[in-house]
Amino acid sequence: MDFKEWFCLNGRESFTIDPKVNPDDARFYFGREEIKNRIKAQLRRSFVEPGVPKMVIYGSFGSGKTQTLFHLEYYLQNERPEACRQTPRILHLDLEMHSKSDHKGWHLQLVETLGKSTASTWIDRLFSRTQNLDTELRSIFGNVNMAEAAKNLRAGGDIGLLAWRWFCGYELKPNELERLNVTRSLGDLGSGDMVNALVGIGRLAERNEEKLIFLMDEAEQFKNVKTGDATESLHTYLRKLAEPSNSSVGFIIASYALTLDDMAELLVRADVRTRIGENNFVEIPHLPSIRDVQIFLRELLAELVEQNKAEEKIQNESLGVSLETYPFTAEAFNMLCEFASQDPTKALPRNLIKAVNECAISAWDERKPIIEPDIVNDIAPLIFG
Amino acid sequence: MQLEYTEIITANPVQRFLLRFYLSDFPMQNLILISPFVGTLEGSRVTLDGVCRKAVERGILIYVITRPPEEEYHQQAIDTFMSYDQVELRFNESLHAKLYICICQDESQSFALLGSANLTRNSIEKNIEIAMMIYGRGHGREILRELSRWGLERLRTLNDTKLVKKIKCQRR
Numbered sequence: 001m002d003f004k005e006w007f008c009l010n011g012r013e014s015f016t017i018d019p020k021v022n023p024d025d026a027r028f029y030f031g032r033e034e035i036k037n038r039i040k041a042q043l044r045r046s047f048v049e050p051g052v053p054k055m056v057i058y059g060s061f062g063s064g065k066t067q068t069l070f071h072l073e074y075y076l077q078n079e080r081p082e083a084c085r086q087t088p089r090i091l092h093l094d095l096e097m098h099s100k101s102d103h104k105g106w107h108l109q110l111v112e113t114l115g116k117s118t119a120s121t122w123i124d125r126l127f128s129r130t131q132n133l134d135t136e137l138r139s140i141f142g143n144v145n146m147a148e149a150a151k152n153l154r155a156g157g158d159i160g161l162l163a164w165r166w167f168c169g170y171e172l173k174p175n176e177l178e179r180l181n182v183t184r185s186l187g188d189l190g191s192g193d194m195v196n197a198l199v200g201i202g203r204l205a206e207r208n209e210e211k212l213i214f215l216m217d218e219a220e221q222f223k224n225v226k227t228g229d230a231t232e233s234l235h236t237y238l239r240k241l242a243e244p245s246n247s248s249v250g251f252i253i254a255s256y257a258l259t260l261d262d263m264a265e266l267l268v269r270a271d272v273r274t275r276i277g278e279n280n281f282v283e284i285p286h287l288p289s290i291r292d293v294q295i296f297l298r299e300l301l302a303e304l305v306e307q308n309k310a311e312e313k314i315q316n317e318s319l320g321v322s323l324e325t326y327p328f329t330a331e332a333f334n335m336l337c338e339f340a341s342q343d344p345t346k347a348l349p350r351n352l353i354k355a356v357n358e359c360a361i362s363a364w365d366e367r368k369p370i371i372e373p374d375i376v377n378d379i380a381p382l383i384f385g
Numbered sequence: 386m387q388l389e390y391t392e393i394i395t396a397n398p399v400q401r402f403l404l405r406f407y408l409s410d411f412p413m414q415n416l417i418l419i420s421p422f423v424g425t426l427e428g429s430r431v432t433l434d435g436v437c438r439k440a441v442e443r444g445i446l447i448y449v450i451t452r453p454p455e456e457e458y459h460q461q462a463i464d465t466f467m468s469y470d471q472v473e474l475r476f477n478e479s480l481h482a483k484l485y486i487c488i489c490q491d492e493s494q495s496f497a498l499l500g501s502a503n504l505t506r507n508s509i510e511k512n513i514e515i516a517m518m519i520y521g522r523g524h525g526r527e528i529l530r531e532l533s534r535w536g537l538e539r540l541r542t543l544n545d546t547k548l549v550k551k552i553k554c555q556r557r
Contacts, residue, residue, distance in 0.1 A: 003542035014538040020527050021534065061490050096389065096523055218493065256491070361541055365548040381554040382446060 003364050007327050008309040015304055015356045019070035026070035027078075028303060030349070031287060031296030039068070039282055040075060046280070047083035052202075052250030053213060054242050054276045056267060058257040059284035062350030065254040068284055069215045072252060076213070086211040089118075093214065097221040102230035103191035103237035107169045110198060110214060116164040119201060120153045122208045127154060140207060141200035145182040150204070152180050167201070169194055191233050195240040202248025212249050219255035222264030235266040242275035286348050290341040296352060297337065298324060319370050327360065328371045335373050339380035346384045355383045390525025391517055394500070398516035400509045402485050402498040403431040407439060412490040416440060416447045417536045419484040423451050423462040424505040433462055433504075437469045446552055447472045450540055451504075452480050458505070463549075470553035477546040483516075486533055495521035497532050 004013055012022070019026040029036050039057070046053040059065050069092065076088040093113040097105070123137075130136045137147035152163035162176055169187045177184065186197055205212045225231050241251065257263040260281060266272070273281065287293050301324075310326045313319065319326075325333035336355060340347045358379045359371045368375075394401055403426075406416060416436070426432045440447050447469070453476045454460040466472045485504070486497040500516020502508040519525045519532070540546060 002544065014534070014542075016534060016538065018530060018534075021530055061492070094523055094526065220491075221493070357538065361538070362551070364542055365551075378551065378554060382552060385554065 003360075006364055006369070007360055008306045008313055010304055010306040012304065015300070015360060016353055017067070017300075017304070019067065026074040028300075029067065029071045030299040030303075031292055035282070035284065036071075039072065042280060042282070043072065043076070044081040044083060046250070047081050049083065049085075050247035051083075052211065052247055053252055054250065055252045055280040055282065056219075056255065056263075056276060057252065057282045057284055058255045058260070058263055060258055060286065060345070060348065061256060062348040063284045063286060064349040065256070065284050066217055067349065069217055069252060069254055073215060084211060086206055086209050089205055089210040089212050091212070091214050092217070094217045095219055095221045097224045099224060099226040100230055101225050101234070102227075103194060103233040104169050104187055106234060106237055107191075107194040107198065111168050111201070113214070114201065114212070116153070116160070119150075119164070119167070119204070120160065122204050122210075123150055123153050125208055126204070136207075140203045141197070143196065143200070145184065146197055146200050148181045149186075150200070167197055191237040192240050195237055195246070198241070199246050199248050202246070206248055214249070214251045216251060216253045219253045219264060219267060220257065222255075222266055231266055235269060235272070238266060239272055239275060242272055244275070286344055286346075287340075287352075288344060288347075290337050293337045293340045293347055293352065296349065297333065297356070300353070300356065301326065301328075313369070317369055321370050326370070327363065328376075329373065332359075332371050332373045332376045335376045336380055339376065339384045342384060351383050355380055358383065390520045390522045390528075392520075394498070394516050394518055395514070397509050398498055398500055398514055398518070399485070399502045399504060400430060401518065402487075402496075403436060405496060406487050407431045407435060409494070411494045413443060413445045413487055414490055415486075415488040415537070416445055417484070417486040417488070417533070418447065418449045418504060419451075419480070419482055419536055419540065420504040421452045421480045421483070422456075422459055422503040422505050423449070424458045424507075425462050425465055426504070426506055426509070429506055429509050433465050437465060437472065440471050441469060445471070448475075448537060448541070449473065450475045450477055450480060450536070450546065452476060452478055462504075467550055472550065473548075473552045474550040475541060475546050475548050477540070477543065479545060482540075484532060484536055486529070486536055488533060489521070492521045492526055492529070495526075495529050497529055499532065
């Protein structure tokens with residue numbers, strides 16, 4: 001018998017949840033009903049036309065920011081808000097910023113996350129539905145150069161790739177610009193032009209019945225930018241993306257920060273905050289009380305343990321524990337909750353999941369079918385002490 | 386050769402990993418050492434004892450998985466591990482993998498080394514080794530998570546991985 005069978009795990013090797021490794025884990029959002037409902041309500045409101053989500057979530061390491069992003073994707077895909085008329089096209093990216101990163105690097109990450117093939121498919125579909133692609137693209141992008149470059153995305157080979165490089169913001173040579181029939185590179189007019197191109201791509205998505213929403217994790221990376229000019233260009237890019245006039249490209253940014261002031265400064269400048277809206281800055285808190293910890297752990301165990309198998313095991317082996325806390329005895333479960341709640345800053349989902357795993361591994365080492373208080377007493381101080 | 390989140394290392398990979406662990410100042414949580422053979426590394430730039438001492442000072446938990454020792458040098462390394470409360474030690478006779486992971490509080494600071502090198506002085510001074518350092522940035526983060534799950538969960542819970550020493554908690 002292996003670890004998975006020993007603890008009646010539900011199609012998984014351990015008690016760890018990680019939507020990056022196992023996409024099905026995105027459906028979990030244990031405990032924290034209040035914050036979950038608040039974010040979902042904000043999301044629903046954000047789609048009321050003309051609108052898209054523009055949100056910043058923040059919290060400490062291990063508070064569940066990444067899980068929140070993946071869960072919101074799951075929510076949008078499976079319970080699409082009524083106000084969202086198109087199918088959400090959700091794109092995840094982990095932001096990467098270096099000391100000299102500027103708006104061009106950010107734009108490149110966003111556009112590359114979307115990918116050339118998606119954009120080309122959208123243009124192809126538009127072409128099959130319209131009588132005049134040129135006019136249609138000009139109405140979508142509101143700019144002749146963008147419309148010309150977009151038209152070239154349909155082409156295969158060099159020219160299609162060149163058009164994509166143009167949208168990515170690469171500086172092209174004069175003869176390359178001539179081949180695309182455009183008068184300048186995208187970045188020549190600064191970050192506003194790049195945002196316009198991205199918003200244009202968002203409108204293209206809408207014409208294809210899709211809504212473009214970027215989920216950007218690790219926004220603390222903005223703190224790596226040390227150059228003043230680069231910071232300003234990133235700030236301008238964000239401010240323009242947050243403008244009410246952008247109703248085509250949504251974004252949810254997640255950042256490590258204990259408080260709002262702890263975030264990268266460009267994310268919380270007054271002009272950005274007013275555009276995004278104070279209500280759309282949401283803290284993902286630790287679990288504030290012992291009751292929250294209990295709910296989190298009960299929900300986690302209920303999902304990760306195969307209930308029928310566990311019930312059978314409890315009865316057959318006369319384990320004397322309730323299904324609600326299995327594989328913990330009631331006393332061990334309460335002890336773990338108490339340990340976790342002693343220092344509220346450590347009552348974090350990542351720590352709780354780690355504690356459950358380590359307690360289970362410890363019981364497995366001794367081939368104990370259940371986790372008793374002595375194990376919790378050994379393990380919990382290592383994590384919450 | 387260095388990409389944004391990986392780097393191929395051909396010169397003293399184990400020493401590079403240990404130096405990064407030893408010299409870095411950011412908050413770390415766990416150090417995972419998986420190597421069939423382990424030595425005390427006395428005489429090299431970072432010794433096993435030095436690694437354990439840093440772990441004690443900084444509250445870092447060390448998880449070690451190695452083969453049961455047959456040689457004196459390996460036994461001495463085991464003795465070193467046994468003398469530190471913050472070390473968990475496990476034996477697996479079939480172990481052939483060499484994987485070293487440092488899990489940091491900020492995941493983007495985490496790093497791992499996966500390659501041919503044992504945690505021994507020979508691997509640092511004599512053997513031709515190759516390894517890949519993986520950093521917790523971009524796609525590297527997902528690779529690190531997978532490696533951590535394998536090392537911290539899968540390998541530790543295999544039926545033939547035997548617990549030799551538990552971590553002893555220093556209560557505050």
